[in-house]
Amino acid sequence: MLEQQLLNGVMLGSTYALIAIGYTLIFGVLHLVHLAHGEVFMVGAFAGLAAVKFTGGDIFTALVVGTAASALVGALVELLAIRPIRRRKGHMLAPMISTIGVGIVLQEVVARTFGAEQVGFPHRMEPVSWHVGSVTVTSLQLLILGVSIVLMVALHLFVTRTKLGMAMRATAEDAGIAHTLGIRSERIVLLTFVIASGLGGAAGVLVGLAFNAISPFMGIDMGIKGLVAMLLGGLGNIYGAMAGGLIIGLAEVLSVAYLASSYRDAFAFVIMIAVLLLRPRGIFGSTHYVEA
Amino acid sequence: MLDQYTQSVLIFMGINVILALSLYLPISAGLLSLGQGGFMSIGAYTSAYLTLNLAWPFALALAAGSLAAGIVGLLVGFPALRIKGVYLIILTMGFGEIVRVFFLNFEPTGAASGLGGIPGHTTLPLLSVIAVAVLTDFWQLRRSRIGRAIAAVREDELAAEITGISLTRVKVTVFAIGGALAGLGGGLYAHYASFIDPAQFGFQRSAEIFVMVLLGGMGNFFGATLGAFTVTLLPELLRFLQDWRMTFFGTLLVVMMIVRPWGIVGARR
Amino acid sequence: MLLEIRDLSRSFGGYQAVSAVSTSVQQGSIHAIIGPNGAGKTTLFNVVSGVLPPTSGSVWLDGEKLTGLRPDRIARMGLVRTFQGVRLFGAMTVLENVQTGRHIRTSSDLAAMFLRPPGRESKQEAAIRERAMALLDMVGLARQRAVLASELALADQRRLEIARALATEPRLLLLDEPVAGMNPVEVNEAAQLIRRIRDSGITVLLTEHHMSLVMKISDQITVLNYGRKIAEGTARQVREDPLVLEAYLGADEAEAH
Numbered sequence: 001m002l003e004q005q006l007l008n009g010v011m012l013g014s015t016y017a018l019i020a021i022g023y024t025l026i027f028g029v030l031h032l033v034h035l036a037h038g039e040v041f042m043v044g045a046f047a048g049l050a051a052v053k054f055t056g057g058d059i060f061t062a063l064v065v066g067t068a069a070s071a072l073v074g075a076l077v078e079l080l081a082i083r084p085i086r087r088r089k090g091h092m093l094a095p096m097i098s099t100i101g102v103g104i105v106l107q108e109v110v111a112r113t114f115g116a117e118q119v120g121f122p123h124r125m126e127p128v129s130w131h132v133g134s135v136t137v138t139s140l141q142l143l144i145l146g147v148s149i150v151l152m153v154a155l156h157l158f159v160t161r162t163k164l165g166m167a168m169r170a171t172a173e174d175a176g177i178a179h180t181l182g183i184r185s186e187r188i189v190l191l192t193f194v195i196a197s198g199l200g201g202a203a204g205v206l207v208g209l210a211f212n213a214i215s216p217f218m219g220i221d222m223g224i225k226g227l228v229a230m231l232l233g234g235l236g237n238i239y240g241a242m243a244g245g246l247i248i249g250l251a252e253v254l255s256v257a258y259l260a261s262s263y264r265d266a267f268a269f270v271i272m273i274a275v276l277l278l279r280p281r282g283i284f285g286s287t288h289y290v291e292a
Numbered sequence: 293m294l295d296q297y298t299q300s301v302l303i304f305m306g307i308n309v310i311l312a313l314s315l316y317l318p319i320s321a322g323l324l325s326l327g328q329g330g331f332m333s334i335g336a337y338t339s340a341y342l343t344l345n346l347a348w349p350f351a352l353a354l355a356a357g358s359l360a361a362g363i364v365g366l367l368v369g370f371p372a373l374r375i376k377g378v379y380l381i382i383l384t385m386g387f388g389e390i391v392r393v394f395f396l397n398f399e400p401t402g403a404a405s406g407l408g409g410i411p412g413h414t415t416l417p418l419l420s421v422i423a424v425a426v427l428t429d430f431w432q433l434r435r436s437r438i439g440r441a442i443a444a445v446r447e448d449e450l451a452a453e454i455t456g457i458s459l460t461r462v463k464v465t466v467f468a469i470g471g472a473l474a475g476l477g478g479g480l481y482a483h484y485a486s487f488i489d490p491a492q493f494g495f496q497r498s499a500e501i502f503v504m505v506l507l508g509g510m511g512n513f514f515g516a517t518l519g520a521f522t523v524t525l526l527p528e529l530l531r532f533l534q535d536w537r538m539t540f541f542g543t544l545l546v547v548m549m550i551v552r553p554w555g556i557v558g559a560r561r
Numbered sequence: 562m563l564l565e566i567r568d569l570s571r572s573f574g575g576y577q578a579v580s581a582v583s584t585s586v587q588q589g590s591i592h593a594i595i596g597p598n599g600a601g602k603t604t605l606f607n608v609v610s611g612v613l614p615p616t617s618g619s620v621w622l623d624g625e626k627l628t629g630l631r632p633d634r635i636a637r638m639g640l641v642r643t644f645q646g647v648r649l650f651g652a653m654t655v656l657e658n659v660q661t662g663r664h665i666r667t668s669s670d671l672a673a674m675f676l677r678p679p680g681r682e683s684k685q686e687a688a689i690r691e692r693a694m695a696l697l698d699m700v701g702l703a704r705q706r707a708v709l710a711s712e713l714a715l716a717d718q719r720r721l722e723i724a725r726a727l728a729t730e731p732r733l734l735l736l737d738e739p740v741a742g743m744n745p746v747e748v749n750e751a752a753q754l755i756r757r758i759r760d761s762g763i764t765v766l767l768t769e770h771h772m773s774l775v776m777k778i779s780d781q782i783t784v785l786n787y788g789r790k791i792a793e794g795t796a797r798q799v800r801e802d803p804l805v806l807e808a809y810l811g812a813d814e815a816e817a818h
Contacts, residue, residue, distance in 0.1 A: 033378050033381075033382065080546075081546045081549075081550075084550045085549050085550050088550065092377070093324065093377065093378070093381070094549040095549070096378065096381070097502075097506075097545060097549050098545060098546045098549040098550070100326075100499055100502075100542075100545060101541070101542040101543060101544070101545025101546040101549070102542065102546060103542070104496065104499060104538055104539070104541065104542030104545070105539050105542035105543055105546070107538075108536070108538045108539040108542065109539060112535075112536075112539075220389075220495065224385075224386070224389060227382065231382070265393055266390075266393065269386055269389065269390045269393070272382070272383075272386050273371070273383075273386065276371065276375055276379055276382070276383050276386075277371050277374070280374075280375055280379055429675055432675075435682070435686065436670050436686070437663075437664060437667055437669065437670045437685070437686075437689070438669065438670060438671050440653070440657060440660060440661045440664070441661070441664055443650065443652070443653055443657075443661075444650050444653070444661050447649075447650035447651055447652055447653065448648050448649070448650060448651075450612065450632075450648060451644070451648035451649065451650065452650075452661075453631065453632040453633045453636075454610065454612075454632045454633075454636060454641065454642055454644075454648075455633075455636060455641070455661060455662055455664060455665075455725060455726075455729060456633050456636035456637055456641070456664050456665035456729055457633055457661075457664055457665075458631075458633045459633070465671075511652075
């Protein structure tokens with residue numbers, strides 16, 4: 001029984017982790033909390049759904065299209081709603097407020113286009129289940145876990161082994177110094193948005209498949225949880241975000257199993273309040289940004 | 293006598309003024325709160341429950357709703373002392389969500405189905421009196437000891453403290469009164485709209501209230517009032533906006549941040 | 562003895578900014594703390610005024626312990642400071658800045674505000690205004706009372722900060738480099754103002770680099786170097802102290818007057 005819950009928790013947690021990583025990447029380069037990230041995740045889910053409906057494709061079609069669509073939206077957000085603001089050098093919270101506006105717009109546009117009700121992926125995409133000991137695993141769960149792990153590993157390799165990835169980290173450390181080293185931070189910022197949003201879109205498709213419930217409002221819920229995961233792990237820390245996501249996923253699943261299901265959503269909030277009050281910098285973060 | 297439609301617009305305008313001012317207060321101390329929707333719903337549900345189920349007189353129920361919201365504001369104010377900027381915004385957003393999820397599950401007030409049949413006690417004359425009273429208070433605030441203390445905290449917290457102003461007192465006070473005002477707005481809203489459910493007080497509501505204050509330039513309370521007028525009237529004047537109201541406000545937020553982060557009335561004063 | 566600093570230390574990580582400094586400030590005097598750059602003067606000020614906690618040691622104001630208290634509590638007890646990089650309420654007027662200084666000596670008008678008819682100034686407000694205007698007169702800023710604090714020239718800003726501090730009716734006024742960046746005429750005016758403040762019964766503790774000012778107006782001088790007290794005494798005593806000269810050797814201030 002416990003093993004089953006743990007497996008479910010890890011699966012759920014890995015999707016939260018993907019979203020949290022997106023938040024963290026963007027916070028790392030821009031010191032910006034991208035409050036529309038949840039909506040970008042939601043767009044990915046819808047794009048994947050639309051792709052499958054129109055082309056009759058399979059899960060991988062959905063994943064590819066969802067990721068690509070979100071990456072594109074992410075790029076547009078950066079170019080249209082963030083870059084012009086940062087150029088002006090106004091109040092430091094201005095970009096974040098802008099992302100609030102973006103989130104609202106994305107949500108409304110999708111709701112008008114696809115309708116406000118929940119929809120799901122076509123039935124032919126239902127998963128196969130296997131039973132291993134006392135644990136039930138579905139092919140879908142394996143897929144989600146697998147894709148998440150692959151993406152996280154790929155990201156890790158990217159930021160540690162490739163020139164571009166290291167440039168991203170350098171820009172996150174200190175944009176000024178990175179600039180003198182010849183790194184064009186504008187391009188890096190755009191790339192960061194693209195990658196972060198793409199990851200969010202992938203998570204959107206995976207979550208859409210897992211719960212078979214896609215709605216224009218799913219971004220709010222997941223967005224907050226991803227945000228809390230980032231807070232928990234420490235702002236700007238990719239591995240912290242992964243850990244945070246897993247912790248929240250496990251906490252939620254275990255609380256449903258051993259407490260009541262209505263407390264599920266409350267858990268993320270409880271963790272958020274606890275982090276903000278007791279240790280705002282999170283598990284792995286630095287006090288640099290907290291300045292209270 | 294004004295026709296039904298004009299009355300309706302004026303009533304929403306009055307309520308929005310109160311809501312905008314409720315957010316303006318913490319903002320004028322430098323505290324950015326995106327959770328006014330939560331306070332509003334506490335006031336709405338509390339007062340509606342009291343008039344519907346316990347047959348309380350309207351004035352008392354309104355006061356109770358406002359007080360309840362104010363007390364919660366007090367509680368939220370304390371954690372707000374220790375965090376700033378981004379973290380505070382996230383905390384208040386989280387607060388708004390917590391309240392929404394709470395009422396979504398709270399059976400005595402209808403949970404997700406909401407609360408209906410609320411008596412229509414909010415009339416234009418009554419609302420006008422209340423709105424004018426609130427506006428007068430904010431006018432008084434400008435040349436008062438507490439008003440200066442709030443402005444000092446916003447301008448320079450360290451200098452304010454060194455001058456003897458207690459940051460704790462000021463911040464907790466603005467959160468409490470801001471919450472109470474939003475609760476008042478919520479109660480007035482509930483007794484006009486006659487039906488309330490948690491969805492009406494979610495993040496979109498908090499964002500809308502924020503847009504009001506933002507539009508007016510966060511420098512003085514006239515601006516917030518002007519912002520409230522604008523946000524209420526714009527969808528009425530521009531018919532095609534009706535359906536796309538939130539999209540419009542979202543875009544407005546983005547555009548304002550690009551063009552003029554601190555609103556149309558301009559900077560301080 | 563109005564202020565007593567007992568064995569005060571403050572370190573930042575491995576760096577010892579202030580090291581076991583002890584001294585006392587006599588009531589009604591002008592006491593200066595001097596030392597080369599990095600001697601720990603600002604840190605000492607920050608600890609005394611409650612901006613930073615000490616690593617060890619304590620500070621006492623007229624027998625009451627200050628260390629560990631928040632700055633607003635300390636202000637209520639009668640210790641107020643100014644800042645080297647002037648900290649005013651920029652978007653408020655000159656008059657409003659000083660009126661804000663009256664905060665701790667007046668009572669809350671929160672309730673009264675709701676009940677008072679608009680347009681009429683309450684008795685307390687009128688008293689605050691009067692007091693603030695008197696202080697502005699004292700520092701010579703009365704004519705600029707409606708100017709925004711951020712728009713003042715530096716010397717005027719420093720005077721405003723002092724006026725605001727005086728509005729709190731302090732027993733001890735801490736001035737953090739009050740004449741930095743001023744020309745000789747302004748320095749002279751500042752010296753006269755500081756003397757007038759002392760003469761009105763307020764004790765002054767200041768830190769400065771401007772040697773001639775310090776030597777001219779101080780009753781007592783404490784010299785710090787590398788976080789430690791190396792000398793203390795009257796202007797003449799300190800001037801002739803070999804340790805002090807050695808500390809300043811090489812620094813611009815070594816051309817001590």
